[in-house]
Amino acid sequence: MLSRGEKNLLGNIFRREGIKELSLETTERISRETGLSLRAVEYFALENGVIPRKYARNIGSFTLAGQKKLLASKVMIVGLGGLGGYVLEELCRAGVGEIVGVDGDAFEETNLNRQLLATVKNLGQKKANKARKRAAEINQAVVVSSFVSKVENLPETAWQGVELVFDCLDNIESRLYLEEKTKNLGVPLVHGAIGGWYGQVGIVWPGSNLLTKIYQERKKGIEQVLGNPPFTPAVAASLMVALGINCLLGTLEKENVFYFFDLKNLEFEKINL
Amino acid sequence: MKIEIRLFATFREGRFKKDVWELPEGTKVIDVLNRLGIKPEEIAILLVNGLDAEPDHVLKDGDYISLFPPVGGG
Incomplete structure (x- = not known):
């Protein structure tokens, strides 16, 4: 450096x-x-x-x-909504040195119940732009670049030097694209998904294809019926950041496991896949 | 033979969290799913004894099945 x-x-x-x-x-x-x-x-x-x-x-x-390793690291957050807002917040405070934020959407009223970056003042503004501003409020040493874009349409240059990707997406189709993309890049993917009081997190090591296995041809999850209450994304995002930082520090065992949590019954299940 | 069934999240609704069933030898996971009224396509993660399994898996005494629905929100 x-x-x-x-x-x-x-x-x-x-x-x-x-x-x-x-x-x-x-x-x-x-x-x-x-x-x-x-x-x-x-x-x-x-x-x-x-x-x-x-x-x-x-x-x-x-x-x-x-x-020092975190400060020298470059990561990408794909999706800056419920999960991505909290992931960004924690990565900036942790001092992860370079962050690429990706989201094509603007804030809507329905985001206000759970998305850290969504405020009344922000409605209608692009999430990726707000992410950059928020990062600057917390930690100006962190270099943040943002893309108002769907992950499928990112320029190749956006991926340059990225050593870890956070899957904070809200739809299965794009998640499967991201799994394929990170597999081809040889970069680990920190996955998180939520629905109602429930969520799952895990690391998709390149080539393990865990998301393809779990989602298959499915288009929808239980969130379509249960919605997404305020507390579930915060928990899932914190678990994702803990996993991601552990991965960046090289202290995480490379195994194909997912963690499923149930906040209604306060249960936490480790799943070997 | 005795088989334990563990359901997670929405699968518990109108059913149970954990139950032990007495089933005939040769019973497959799909037979259990049919009796539960859960279609294989509704399941994201299907485990037998904590390991990834398919619906045509033949069960043996003392096995436990875990079923998780898909979550995809963010």
Whole structure:
């Protein structure tokens, strides 16, 4: 992420100022002084044992090396509705360095019951644009690009460098497309789906074809009848982010399992597929 | 032989969460589905003893079946 010259430049500043902990203000100032990105300054800090204060409460759960790995990671979120809004929020706060957000839709009134990014003021606006603004409110070091597009119509360049994809879609047809696409790219897919009080999450390792197995030719799930209440997407999204971060950190066992949860009875089922 | 049936989410409605049935030898999963009134196409995940299985799977004493409906929302 940093050239030797950039490291020397930052090293001199950190030494001169005796920086032991990095505040937002200091990060911004050093970024201005050096012309380097906020992300680069944070990355350098972590590499040298200095914790950016905004990540202080991540440490303990993530090591400094882990936090640095997250900051260097690039992921894609496909779908920025119920699941995607929360996934974006948590990835930004976790400090995942580069996020590509994809959604062709605009906010509607029916989104207000559950979608974190949906507000009265936002109605009619594109979800992908709002996602970029929200990310900037939380963590300006994170580089966010957004595509107002269906996943099927994304330009090839959008996928460049993406090492993990979050399936936050709301329809089975596009999910199957995404499984095929990530298989061809050789990139793991963090799947999440919800319906009523129920949901499922899991990692689709390239070539495992778990979604094809589960959905087959099916067009609809139980959400068509049960709707999507406020709490289910938040739970599913948090499970997805936990799985995804574990995957990025390389600490996740590579097995073909799904987790099915039932919030009505507070049950959690591990399924081997 | 005794077979345990575990239903999840919407499959429990009007049925049960868990039940043990006494069934004749040679019973297949599809026979159980017919008696439950659940069509194979309504099922996303069908497990016998926690492992992926097909409706024509022949059951043996002590097996347990788990059935999950599809969820696709986001």
